[in-house]
Each structure stands twice: as C-alpha cells, then as structure tokens.
Amino acid sequence: MSEDLFDIWVYLSTTPLLGLTMTLVAYQGGMWIYQRAGMNPLLNPVLIAVLVLVGLLMMTGTDYQTYFEGAQFVHFMLGPATVALAVPLYQQFQKVRKSFAVILVSIFAGSVTAVLSAVAIAWALGASESTLISLAPKSVTAPIAMGIAQAAGGVASLTAVLVILTGILGAVLGPWVLNALRIKDWRARGLAMGTASHGIGTARAFQVNAVAGAFASLAMGLNGLATAVLLPMLLALFF
C-alpha cells in the first residue's frame, strides 16, 4: 500500500499539476486565515502561502525547479497583470488631475527616499551587491519591483519577499508615523501609504477612508513608474 502511494507521489511530483495546485491551495488557505483574522496585515496571505510552500518543498526534498514547472503558469500572468495596472492608474488619474503636479513631486520625493535610505543603510551594514539591488525597489508593487530588480541585476525572488515585508511594515507602522507627524489630510496619508508600501499599504488605506485609498492606489502605480526610471541612476551612486 505505502509503495503504491509512493509511486503515485513519484509520478505527481514530476508533473506540473502538483506545483500549480499546491500554489492555488496554499494561497487560498492564506487568504482564509487573513480574512478570518479581520484582514490583519501581519497575517499577509502571500507570506503565509510562501512559508507553507517553502516548508512543504523542503520537507519533501522537492527542488524549486520542479515546483516552478507547475507554478510558472501563475507566474507568467505577472506580465499582463503589470500592464493591466494602467487601468486603475488611469481611473485614479481622472479624479486627481487638478493636484497632479503636487502629487508627482511628492511621489518623486518618496520614491528617491525609499531607494536611497534602504540601499544606504544596508550598504553601510555591509550587505552584498546583489542584496542591495534586490532591496532597492522594495516599496514598489511586487510585479513591477521584480521586473526592476531583475533588469538591474538583482534576485527577483528575494525582491518579492522584501516587497511583501515592506508592505506589512508600512501597513503596521504607517498610521503611527502619520499620527506622530500630525498629518490629517487623507490625501497625504493615502499617498504616503501607497508610495511606501504599495498594495498592502493601499489595502490598509482603503479600510479606513475611500479618499486615502484612492490616493494610495494612484501612488502605488506612479511610484512603480518613477522607481523603474530612477533606480538605474540612483544605483549608479553606489556601484
């Protein structure tokens, strides 16, 4: 009996079906926990899914390439999804045309701060070059950040994890920072959350105020564009 099971496992572990199904199941499990916990940013569904999958792969001695043969079908959709981000960006842009110049300058300032402060601190503490490049786009929404990191010579999967951690940090620390600075304007609060912590910060902003959410989502898209353009120049300061 156990030998039959083992044969089935040997067969399944080499087909793409298993990696693909595991990815979907783990993500939905993470989503279920996240929603049960009142959307607590600390219980991020992607982080849960990644931890569960890495654990499973290590326990069963499956290598990443075998897993990725199945998971690549999900991964492939990142490209079209990144292009699709133009639509919400356009919808938010329609609402804020009047103050667009102010918004652009603010996001530019935030974008430069995000890259320079992160790279400078990690560089001073002796992080390696590939870690620094992977860390640099950490405030940008994951699909764009991974593309930026890869194009600049970083490690895209490390970037994915750092991006998620940054999102969680922003969602948890952001309200506290903004209150300490006595920022009461919902637009500025939303813009700051979206610039620093992309989709996870935007989700947090939407939970509290629709105006803040709209500005956060605009900031998320624009910061992706800004960082993609600025990053090669900013990295040139260090290497």
Add this chain to the structure above:
Amino acid sequence: MTLGFITMLLVYQLVGEVIARGLGLALPGPVIGMALLFFTLVVRKDLPEGLKSTVEGLLKHLSLLFVPAGVGVMLHLHLLQDEWQAVSLALVVSTVATIAVTALVMVGLCRLSHNTGEGEGCGPDGDANKEGQKHV
C-alpha cells in the same frame, strides 16, 4: 474576461519588451507596456467596459501571482541568513522615512500653492480633521 482585451494586454507587454530590448533600457518590458497603455487611455479619454472588466478579473487576485517567485526565496535563504540585520534595519527605517517624507512634502506643497493663490492648491475635501474619524 474577453479574449480580445487579454490579447491587447499581451500585445502591449510584447511591444514593451521589444522597446526595452531594442533600446537597451534597464526598464522591465511590462512596465513600458503599462506606461503605453496608460498614455493610450489618456489620449483616448475613454475606458472600454470590456477592458475594465477584464482587468478587474485579472487584478482581483494579483497577489496570488507573486507566490511562485516568493517561494524562490528558498534558493537564497543563505543571503537572508547572513544579512538579515542589515536588511531588516534598512526595511524598517526606510519604510518610516518614505511615509514621513511623502506625506510632509505633499502637505507642504498644498499649503504653499494655497498661500500663493496659484491655481486651486490641492482643492477641498482632503481635510480629515473631522470628529470621530479614525486615522489611516
């Protein structure tokens, strides 16, 4: 989800890749595709209903899409093991600094453009200073 609009997204991505490779830009192809689609929409001044619903379907589970890459961190655990102190300090300080700088610059610029009377400043409706409202 309409096949036509899915094809459209792929065509924009493809054009983006061609531009990125052709000009040797350090920009990811999909980001160029996104910028091109954004400018197309701004010029057209119209968002087709079919594109809107296709995109909503695709973006509804956006975060699922970076799970496979996230799992790839298992190949680089040694990086995190060796450099977790540098990385975590950088993440915390940089996130706080980015939030502070972005919000302060925006509030400062709004006040400035309001005082000089140029344009409409940042317009009304941004003041969150209402009783009983929880802050983000």
